[in-house]
Amino acid sequence: MEENLLELIILIPFASVVVQYFLHRVLPARLAGLIACGAVLVPFLLTVVVGRGIGAAAPQVPAVTATIASWLTGGGLEVAFGLRLDPLSCAWTLVVTGIGFLIHVYSLGYMHHDPGFKRFFIYMNLFIGSMLALVLGDSLPLLFLGWEGVGLCSYLLIGFWFEDMNNARAGQKAFVVNRIGDLGFLLAMLMIFQTFGTLDIAAVTNGLSAGHAQGTFALGDARITLIALLLFVGACGKSAQLPLFVWLPDAMAGPTPVSALIHAATMVTAGIYMVARFSVFFALAPVASAVVAIVGALTAFVSATIALRQRDIKKVLAYSTCSQLGYMFLGLGVGAYGAAVFHVVTHAFFKALLFLGAGSVIHALSHEQNAMKMGGLKPHLPRTHWTFFVGCFALAGIFPFAGFFSKDKILGEALLGHGWLFPLVGVLGLITALMTAFYTFRLYRLVFTGPERLDAHAKKHLHESPATMTVPLVILALLSIGGGALSLPAFAHFDILGDYLRPIFAPALAVAGEAAHHAVNVEVALMLVSLAVVIGGAWWAWNRFARGPGDQLPLPQGGLPFLLENKWFVDEIYAIFVVGPMRGTALLAGFFDRYVIDGIVNGLARLCDLCGAVVRLLQNGAVHTYALLFIAGAVYLVCSLL
Amino acid sequence: MEVLERVAFYVMAVLAVISALLVVVNRNPVASAMSLVGAFLAVAGLYLTLNATFLSAIQVLVYAGAIMVLFLFVIMLLNLEREPFDLPGIGRIAGFGLSVALLFSLISLALGAVARPETSARGGSGAEIGDVFFSDYLFPFEMASLLLLVAMVGVIVVARRRKPEEEEEEQA
């Protein structure tokens, strides 16, 4: 029974894709949209039903499994389309389908006038299906299939308005940068198969735990470290970490609901999911964990600095997403797996909320995205305003909004960690929190308060968005307010999510050693410090941008702002060190192909032609010539008989 | 008897060679054809000296009769004129030289042959050949008849005068 429901969870979105694809001529747009929404809502409800049963199970990791069909069979390899719903994938499935459903509903309104309405929903459903395959797949190949599937959907949706070359380029960039990460993932997969002889995820992680217990794999084993690092390379690509984060800001070329769903709430957290799923590897490889923590902290820091100066409302949020993903990796790196997953969940709430709010603003202003040309929208967009406001509080991490709890859990574990590295990345995270609060409220001030700086074009259709768009905003706002209750600080002894996920991370924590429980007053003190920092940042921005930007309040000039303005020149560095050499190599290869390879081929052809021309002289069509040669042959034969 | 045989052989051989040469040399195709009759008849005579009487008769009937008549018909049908004389080119000289080479090499090959005693088990009469054909060589015999039939159909198809519309079709 549960197995069948589990199969349905993943089959429904795909079935919906098929139906919409083949009936797209007959289906009315409204019906197609409703089907698409239903194809996300039903899996959500099914996940709730199936997931409820797995919470309280045996000492083994509780899970429901199902096998849809056999897939790859050959030699020692046996991979099936097998699904596995355990607490970790359940959490992700609920986020994907839950947030996904809200965003689908929102899209009904947002994409209402778009000629590609039906195409949009086909892609969105395909994305949901792929994401579920990624999360629910019980084997590495299926995970990889989903991984590539969401990458494809991301590409399709970034370039959704492909008539504009820039959008198509952005899609391409995302695809290519992701390939780099995918290579790492693929190599990791091959190494895992070589090491463990199986691709079943549960078998691999159990095998590693057992191997460690028996002494086969010591702490810091080189092979395990390499696998963990390769996995992390894959995660870096998908989750937009340094240095592969460049694609995410460009991905904002897609429709705003896509940015909310794929490039904020769900797909980009696939890297977190993978690292969390293989947490045992990272626990056994302190070097890899340190790399994860450092990369995460640096990404968080660098992206936040860039976000400080962005003008485009979506770009600010995009860099903020990079930054928050950095937080999550920081958490994973310091061993705060549960906290990282918690942050994934709360981030999904408030980042989806912020993106959808931004989309609502953009929608109202007839596709104006420059925050410098907004301002004073508060009375015009009341619902959008207050939900966005809530989102800002949650993102900045102000008590008691959701972001506060999750961010604080990560920071707490980092700052109170042992050694010098963890506190160091913790401090970096704290500085990032300050900047986050600053840019968040800067954005809020620029968009909703101060004098109106609207174009005539943007002003023409200024209106509050329809209910299909505002209702999801309200729901997400409520989640952003109350989401922190899922996992309160340790001293509160109320940690639904943490208890739920505990069996998943138990092996990893058993290897690395459970984080020490700190005294209540230490934790509270830390919270107060971070809260003070955040509120300080928010207050600073609040005052500074009270009257809008620009000539009233000139932006600081100089070296650092210049660097930030140009996003640390990362794209330019890529252009010089990656794109340039690639182009050069391609040019060389093209030259080689055109003149050497083609030269050889054409030369051969010309040689044949020449030989043919010579031999053709014999074939002159005159019987006498043939007869002459013929009889000459006869003479030769007769003479040889003599 | 012996002498008579020799005389007959030499007469026929000389006649055959001369007629053959005339075939090649004559520039009027009709005259060539008539010389060819002579050559065929001389070969028929040579068959006679070999005691192959039935074959000799067939040679006269088929070659000197049927085949020659065909040739003559065609020559008349095409209304050919005398071939104009032109100076020998390289191809001609090469052809002549090659033919001479062929002649000498063949003759030297022939002279190298060892004459076996002429102890034929059976003669060349019609009855004896019929025996062979209707026992051992029945299948080749039947195949020969089939071949002739096919040739007959083929000849009709190839040489038939096309109707104008068919001609157009073919050219298209």
Added chain:
Amino acid sequence: MITVVDYYVVASILFAIGALGFLLRKNVLVMFMSVELMLNSANLVLVASAKSFDLARGSAFALVSVAVAAAEVGVGLAIIIALFRLKATVDAEEITNLRG
């Protein structure tokens, strides 16, 4: 005494003359006649050789060969007629449609 060698010599001469005619003449018909000469010489060798073994069998061989020759002449002449209709000539040097 006339031996098989004498027949071989005569046949050789006839064959060479046939070859000569085929190589030197331009008229397709005469070339065809030359081919017939060569065929006859071959038949002559066949029968002369058979004298030493079994004349009846050799004659049967030669008979089949005559039948083939008859068929060949028929088809060959038909082709010449068709060719003449097409080209209005029987000059072999002018018929070079198969030039590569």
